[in-house]
Amino acid sequence: MKFKKLLSLSTAFLVSASILTGCGSNKGTEKNDISVGIVLGAGSINDQSFNQSTWEGLQKAKADFGIEIKYLESKQESDYIQNIETLMDEDTDLIIGVGYQLKDSIEESAKNYPEQKFAILDETYDTIQENVIPVVFKEEESAYLVGVMAAKMSKTNKVGFIGGLPAPSVVRHQYGYKYGVTNTNKDTQILEQYVNSFTDQAKGKSIAKQMQSSNADIILAAAGDSGTGAIEAAKEANKYAIGVDRDQSDLAPENVLTSAVKKLNVASYDLVKDLVEGTFKGGAEKVYGLKEGGVGIVENTKNLIPQDVMDYVNKEANKVKNGEIKIPKTEEEYNQLIK
Incomplete structure (x- = not known):
């Protein structure tokens, strides 16, 4: 996998999964030229919650499909557009905004760059651009x-x-x-x-x-x-x-x-799968509920219930x-x- 030059940012930290230890192997899957990046709203990649779950889905996609994955943490609102443009400069095929804070920035970028594929997790739009997939959960x-x-x-x-x-x-x-x-x-x-x-x-x-x-x-x-x-x-x-x-x-x-x-990990994995298989199609929501297996509860693993x-x-x-x-x-x- 070709490493791309990291831009020096004072307000954001870019990590390529190809240089992270313990991010999973390719299990024999051939590497390809597809790259996927996520821009975080609030919190770190290791928040034990929302962001981490999204990243785990991409890690699995990296192992299964041999893609390149990376993330950018945002320290303040002004970072959102800058981080999206950084990923575009890196020729990232799919850029995913993680969290409702990215709503306006993803929409603006999608309008300005109609050939770029985007997704946003946990938000949607009244009018959805043809190059955006909003992912919402029940x-x-x-x-x-x-x-x-x-x-x-x-x-x-x-x-x-x-x-x-x-x-x-x-x-x-x-x-x-x-x-x-x-x-x-x-x-x-x-x-x-x-x-x-x-x-x-x-x-x-x-x-x-x-x-x-x-x-x-x-x-x-x-x-x-x-x-x-x-x-x-x-x-x-x-x-x-x-x-x-x-x-x-x-x-x-x-x-x-x-x-x-x-199951943000399922959602982020599914987005990559669609991209790899050539079925990624923007302009409409993906909705995950109990019926779709996208939300649920953890079973009684410790016999507490x-x-x-x-x-x-x-x-x-x-x-x-x-x-x-x-x-x-x-x-x-x-x-x-x-x-």
């Missing part, structure tokens, strides 16, 4: 299931939700979770607070501790790297946390009850897949459903 569906589980398992009838920033995907987590709780046990109280950051582990931990001091014994944190602080608080207090985006049980095996998984609870959650999952349960995505929809 986070409310997996959040609903962990809300059901939290209501079933809480011993204090008090649970918590911690959000990073009120991005559409986080709001979908929030109200899907709340509906799962209230639809299962209307007497369960839900404490809610935003960190206003996806990177502040200390504040995430502090908020979780405050909720625990108010008797919340299970907390879902849809907060990126800030959520790892909430998991640390659960570990220290011997209470439960619910992971998000990827299986986060490795952070606290005895305290992460389950995770509301959003009683089997009767797991059975109940699985029945609810089937109802969601069959369209028997309508799950809110916003505060307005939630308020209408609980009247």
